Amino acid sequence: MEGSSDVKKKLLDYEWLLNRLYEKVPPRSGSTEYKIPEPQVIRIGSQTIIRNFREIAEKLKRDPQLVARYLQKELATAGSYDPNSGQLVLNVKVSRRVISQFLNIFFKNYVRCPTCGSIDTRLEKRGKMWVLVCEACGAEQPVKPF
Ligand SMILES: [Zn+2]
Incomplete structure (x- = not known):
């Protein structure tokens, strides 16, 4: 019993060390670790709404209309960006993962x-x-x- 709690303690120490390590590493802008916000996706019927689209476009330093056009072309669908709410509505059912993938490709090809x-x-x-x-x-x- 003592042995297993020792192991647990060591694991916790290890986690603590890892956390500390990550805290010490400054975020390098321009590296592959550059963080694009996770898209907040809601699907209603045959539509997909990206709620934080403006925030994502701001992080990508690109006009939301341009990023919207890119997604619409890649997904072969129509959509509309609402500058007031900052949301993008796509006329297709698409998962958050797929949207994330395209945003990453956009980032690699048109931002970095x-x-x-x-x-x-x-x-x-x-x-x-x-x-x-x-x-x-x-x-x-x-x-x-x-
Ligand atoms: Zn350069």
């Missing part, structure tokens, strides 16, 4: 600098071309328009 990993970037439209311009390292990456 592929050269230095910074998220201090902007999307420039030059005629038919779209270019991801990095404010941190100056790299320019042509991206697929949508």
Whole structure:
């Protein structure tokens, strides 16, 4: 009995150490650990509502209308973004996981600098071309328009 409580204590210490370790690591903006908020999804009938869509777009540093257009294209559906509520309504039934996946792809392709990993970037439209311009390292990456 004593033995098992020792093990438990050690495990707790280990957890405590891990927690401390994570606390000490500063969040690196631009790394793959950059946290996009979990989409808050409600499904009503054949529609899917992302309640915190504006917050997500702000984190992605992109116009909500642009992110909305991306999701609509990828999901091959129509939708409407309401600037007052900050919600996006999609005319399709889709799970939170799938939305998260597409948001991550969006982040990788249209937000994060592929050269230095910074998220201090902007999307420039030059005629038919779209270019991801990095404010941190100056790299320019042509991206697929949508
Ligand atoms: Zn860069």
